[in-house]
Amino acid sequence: xxxxxxxxxxxxxxxxxxxxxxxxxxxxxxxxxxxxxxxxxxxxxxxxxxxxxxxxxxxxxxxxxxxxxxxxxxxxxxxxxxxxxxxxxxxxxxxxxxxxxxxxxxxxxxxxxxxxxxxxxxxxxxxxxxxxxxxxxxxxxxxxxxxxxxxxxxxxxxxxxxxxxxxxxxxxxxxxxxxxxxxxxxxxxxxxxxxxxxxxxxxxxxxxxxxxxxxxxxxxxxxxxxxxxxxxxxxxxxxxxxxxxxxxxxxxxxxxxxxxxxxxxxxxxxxxxxxxxxxxxxxxxxxxxxxxxxxxxxxxxxxxxxxxxxxxxxxxxxxxxxxxxxxxxxxxxxxxxxxxxxxxxxxxxxxxxxxxxxxxxxxxxxxxxxxxxxx
Ligand SMILES: Cc1cc2nc3c(=O)[nH]c(=O)nc-3n(C[C@H](O)[C@H](O)[C@H](O)COP(=O)(O)OP(=O)(O)OC[C@H]3O[C@@H](n4cnc5c(N)ncnc54)[C@H](O)[C@@H]3O)c2cc1C
Numbered sequence: 001x002x003x004x005x006x007x008x009x010x011x012x013x014x015x016x017x018x019x020x021x022x023x024x025x026x027x028x029x030x031x032x033x034x035x036x037x038x039x040x041x042x043x044x045x046x047x048x049x050x051x052x053x054x055x056x057x058x059x060x061x062x063x064x065x066x067x068x069x070x071x072x073x074x075x076x077x078x079x080x081x082x083x084x085x086x087x088x089x090x091x092x093x094x095x096x097x098x099x100x101x102x103x104x105x106x107x108x109x110x111x112x113x114x115x116x117x118x119x120x121x122x123x124x125x126x127x128x129x130x131x132x133x134x135x136x137x138x139x140x141x142x143x144x145x146x147x148x149x150x151x152x153x154x155x156x157x158x159x160x161x162x163x164x165x166x167x168x169x170x171x172x173x174x175x176x177x178x179x180x181x182x183x184x185x186x187x188x189x190x191x192x193x194x195x196x197x198x199x200x201x202x203x204x205x206x207x208x209x210x211x212x213x214x215x216x217x218x219x220x221x222x223x224x225x226x227x228x229x230x231x232x233x234x235x236x237x238x239x240x241x242x243x244x245x246x247x248x249x250x251x252x253x254x255x256x257x258x259x260x261x262x263x264x265x266x267x268x269x270x271x272x273x274x275x276x277x278x279x280x281x282x283x284x285x286x287x288x289x290x291x292x293x294x295x296x297x298x299x300x301x302x303x304x305x306x307x308x309x310x311x312x313x314x315x316x317x318x319x320x321x322x323x324x325x326x327x328x329x330x331x332x333x334x335x336x337x338x339x340x341x342x343x344x345x346x347x348x349x350x351x352x353x354x355x356x357x358x359x360x361x362x363x364x365x366x367x368x369x370x371x372x373x374x375x
Pocket of ligand 1: 006007031033034035037038040044046210211213214267311335337339340
């Protein structure tokens with residue numbers, strides 16, 4: 001079985017590894033450099049997830065992924081010697097306004113229903129647990145209360161991608177850099193043929209893992225795939241040492257403390273087409289939020305800012321499955337804010353699908369044709 005994969009981001013590389021481990025021959029076509037787009041830009045937060053009996057397929061995919069992340073981190077280190085920065089750091093979900101408190105209580109109930117450990121922390125309890133969130137020596141500050149989820153995880157995206165790339169190459173994945181997929185056709189002999197500027201490639205099937213570019217790629221196949229780029233900007237700050245342990249989440253924004261004192265501050269959600277520039281307004285609002293949550297960050301060095309393009313579908317759920325009208329073409333994209341989180345589970349279920357086995361998670365809610373065929 002020879003599988004062609006278009007796109008060498010976290011989804012394409014994770015799938016390539018799973019396929020090659022199961023004996024498939026794999027070729028990855030990447031239009032630029034592998035692991036240099038959204039997957040590189042992301043923050044690497046993996047929220048804890050568990051599936052109860054009544055869990056939705058989406059929750060099952062998250063739970064499968066969460067479990068696999070632990071296995072993968074160990075396996076990648078064993079196979080490549082690369083530390084991916086994977087560690088259980090916990091997550092704090094905080095409220096800074098009275099009207100945010102009901103949402104936080106709902107989150108607590110939701111976590112407990114999922115069978116996760118989760119704890120409500122009053123302002124005083126939080127000040128004792130994480131004093132960096134308060135002005136020096138004070139137990140009152142901007143954060144009113146928090147939910148603490150001890151099993152949340154983080155990893156360092158560039159390190160994780162380096163490990164994935166290394167294991168793929170070690171295990172025989174053929175990687176074609178600077179090779180965009182242009183046209184696709186299916187042959188009467190039961191294969192799929194891909195045209196690139198460097199020539200033609202033939203395989204038994206093709207999986208599109210082309211992230212924010214997937215809409216345009218699918219259009220070439222005559223298929224409607226409403227995947228849009230949503231820009232996320234990040235500022236990387238540096239303190240002399242790590243001052244707090246958990247990832248701190250305020251709605252869709254967050255602070256991710258790395259072990260070396262760096263703190264990643266994210267992120268925006270902007271519809272700016274394929275423009276990956278950072279803007280002064282967005283960076284200023286991230287820095288303001290950071291200093292409001294952790295006062296010492298007002299004095300931190302700003303090391304770098306960047307932006308990445310998340311692949312977003314109208315219902316913010318990924319598309320996983322066959323491309324309508326094609327027998328040998330599949331897609332795995334549209335993971336939006338959860339592509340790192342969901343990458344191992346996605347790789348497992350897509351490998352199962354491509355190799356003709358029943359996927360571990362029901363893929364019906366992720367069908368490509370759920371948006372209809374016209375605008
Ligand atoms: C700022 C930011 C923070 C984030 N934080 C988190 C987080 O904390 N946790 C989390 O789970 N997720 C996070 N995400 C989301 C996550 O990064 C994405 O969902 C994920 O990276 C998508 O992976 P991908 O492989 O689909 O896309 P990409 O990494 O963009 O890869 C797609 C690849 O396809 C290639 N390609 C495109 N067209 C073609 C073509 N025609 N031929 C060949 N190759 C092609 C591209 O060059 C690219 O390399 C974040 C994203 C951003 C931007």
